[in-house]
Amino acid sequence: MSIEQTIVEIDIPWLALAGGVLIGLATTLFLLANGRIAGISGIVGGIVGGLLHFSWRDLDWRLAFVFGLIVSTLVWQQFFSLPDVQIQASDMMLVIAGVLVGFGTRLGSGCTSGHGVCGMARLSPRSIVATLMFMSTGFAVVYLLRHVIV
Amino acid sequence: MRKSIVLFTALISGLVFGFGLILSGMVNPAIVLAFLDIAGQWNPSLLWVMGGAVAVSAVAFFIARRRSTSFLGLPVNVPTSRVIDKRLLAGSFLFGAGWGTAGFCPGPALVMAGTGSEKAILFVIAMLAGMLLFEIAGHARKSGAAS
Numbered sequence: 001m002s003i004e005q006t007i008v009e010i011d012i013p014w015l016a017l018a019g020g021v022l023i024g025l026a027t028t029l030f031l032l033a034n035g036r037i038a039g040i041s042g043i044v045g046g047i048v049g050g051l052l053h054f055s056w057r058d059l060d061w062r063l064a065f066v067f068g069l070i071v072s073t074l075v076w077q078q079f080f081s082l083p084d085v086q087i088q089a090s091d092m093m094l095v096i097a098g099v100l101v102g103f104g105t106r107l108g109s110g111c112t113s114g115h116g117v118c119g120m121a122r123l124s125p126r127s128i129v130a131t132l133m134f135m136s137t138g139f140a141v142v143y144l145l146r147h148v149i150v
Numbered sequence: 151m152r153k154s155i156v157l158f159t160a161l162i163s164g165l166v167f168g169f170g171l172i173l174s175g176m177v178n179p180a181i182v183l184a185f186l187d188i189a190g191q192w193n194p195s196l197l198w199v200m201g202g203a204v205a206v207s208a209v210a211f212f213i214a215r216r217r218s219t220s221f222l223g224l225p226v227n228v229p230t231s232r233v234i235d236k237r238l239l240a241g242s243f244l245f246g247a248g249w250g251t252a253g254f255c256p257g258p259a260l261v262m263a264g265t266g267s268e269k270a271i272l273f274v275i276a277m278l279a280g281m282l283l284f285e286i287a288g289h290a291r292k293s294g295a296a297s
Contacts, residue, residue, distance in 0.1 A: 013195045019174020020199035024206025026167035031210045033159040035220035036227050038167060040256040041245075041281075048281040060153075061160040068164020069257060070264035075165060076172050083172070085262060086180040087269040089252040098273040100248025101255060102280020108241020109229075112255045113167075115242070116200055121207035122215075122228070129234050130242040137246025142186040145251070 027117060034061060039114020040069070041105030108134070156222055168261045174199040177261050179253025186250050 027038040047062045049055075073082055089097065105111045108130055110119060115134075119127020175181045176199055184193035214226050249255050254262075254273050262270035 016195040016198040020202025022170030023203040028210035030163035035224040064160040065164035072168020097252035098276025099280035102277035104244030106284040122211040133242035134246030138250040141250030
């Protein structure tokens with residue numbers, strides 16, 4: 001077999017890569033301008049904690065960031081169409097999933113953006129471990145739900 | 151004046167982050183779950199999203215490390231802990247379990263909640279409840295330890 005034949009042809013999902021670059025740029029802006037990690041669970045968790053403990057100090061920039069996330073589809077739609085999104089989970093699954101994600105991200109100090117992007121980008125051992133853990137658990141749960149409990 | 155710039159950059163960061171999630175398809179749980187479905191019709195997109203995001207962010211951290219303040223003169227708040235403890239492992243486990251259940255993590259859920267999607271809003275409310283539960287449990291543990 002020639003070298004040309006053994007080279008695997010990788011189909012690059014260009015939109016996924018471009019989207020990732022945008023996420024990276026957002027992270028870059030937030031880090032270099034605000035000096036903060038663009039970890040969504042941390043930003044939102046800080047709002048919850050802040051409100052609970054009546055501490056308003058950090059609330060403004062957190063709310064500004066979250067507001068940006070929330071209106072992003074609105075702004076996007078002024079220029080482009082939204083992709084078709086299918087949320088297949090039942091209401092009960094969404095509630096269970098939500099509580100797990102909310103509690104878990106706070107306990108573990110991060111999520112896909114905090115640990116997966118920011119942590120990995122700076123080669124944090126904590127984040128690498130966290131990412132490996134939530135990825136493998138994600139794989140396992142989907143396997144269970146789709147291929148075992150049928 | 152400085153304060154409004156800080157809020158503006160936070161807003162733009164959230165907005166562009168949202169754009170990235172939309173463009174990459176990460177707001178679609180079906181695509182995320184397809185990535186997590188290693189035994190099924192595997193969709194590797196998420197790897198490319200993360201790859202692109204990490205590569206660009208790595209440059210930012212390289213620059214940030216050499217600075218004592220951000221470009222707006224704020225302190226650079228990057229976590230310094232290197233401890234891998236039970237909380238990190240358990241929390242990541244629970245998060246992964248939730249992620250694999252609905253295919254939503256915090257960012258995409260908030261973006262989709264912004265479209266008025268009832269399912270996304272339900273997830274967000276449950277997520278906030280989970281976060282509240284954590285805060286209360288933490289507070290209870292602290293009080294218990296003190297007495």
